[in-house]
Amino acid sequence: MSIQERPGRQERPGTRERLVRSTQELLWERGYVGTSPKAILERAEVGQGSMYHHFTGKSELALAAIRRTAEDMTVAAEECLTAPGTAYDRIAAYLLREREVLRGCPIGRMTQDRDVVHSPELRQPLDEMFGWLRGRIAEVLAEGQRRGELAAGLDPVAVAATVAAVVQGGYVLARAADDSAPFDAAVQGVLSLLAAQVTHTAD
Numbered sequence: 001m002s003i004q005e006r007p008g009r010q011e012r013p014g015t016r017e018r019l020v021r022s023t024q025e026l027l028w029e030r031g032y033v034g035t036s037p038k039a040i041l042e043r044a045e046v047g048q049g050s051m052y053h054h055f056t057g058k059s060e061l062a063l064a065a066i067r068r069t070a071e072d073m074t075v076a077a078e079e080c081l082t083a084p085g086t087a088y089d090r091i092a093a094y095l096l097r098e099r100e101v102l103r104g105c106p107i108g109r110m111t112q113d114r115d116v117v118h119s120p121e122l123r124q125p126l127d128e129m130f131g132w133l134r135g136r137i138a139e140v141l142a143e144g145q146r147r148g149e150l151a152a153g154l155d156p157v158a159v160a161a162t163v164a165a166v167v168q169g170g171y172v173l174a175r176a177a178d179d180s181a182p183f184d185a186a187v188q189g190v191l192s193l194l195a196a197q198v199t200h201t202a203d
Contacts, residue, residue, distance in 0.1 A: 024065045031113045077136065105168060111126060
């Protein structure tokens with residue numbers, strides 16, 4: 001009986017997939033500089049020859065992993081930002097979604113690595129992810145204004161930048177304190193400011 005035919009058993013991910021997933025985890029845990037090819041091979045349980053069959057080296061593999069992480073984060077954010085409800089509800093859903101706060105942001109973590117920041121290729125997925133996020137939040141806020149849910153004087157672009165900055169800053173404060181409370185407080189603070197812009201005509 002083949003693996004596919006055995007009920008309740010899933011086929012193990014292929015070598016390339018295991019390499020990407022392992023690198024995603026290691027980059028989140030250790031950053032780019034702290035992630036060695038040896039650690040990747042051990043985590044993925046593959047040999048050196050397998051790694052270089054799929055990638056030219058650590059940089060190319062890290063780029064694939066960073067892109068995958070950025071894609072995963074985009075999907076998670078979009079799920080919140082397209083949910084039913086008012087603009088405030090959707091922004092709140094994004095801010096309050098479940099996160100591993102004390103591990104930090106898997107994309108924000110990359111901005112702390114000098115080698116990543118100084119590499120246009122490795123930095124590109126970070127720029128694209130944060131740019132998309134600010135733009136998408138601004139769209140939701142502008143939509144809320146058009147529907148009469150939010151005050152006309154609100155600046156969607158500036159507020160979107162604030163929301164993104166609060167999340168990233170919250171991660172840093174939480175990690176520094178080894179406590180998620182600073183993150184939670186920052187989120188509640190920006191939600192209070194945004195709530196003040198909700199109009200009486202909003203549902």
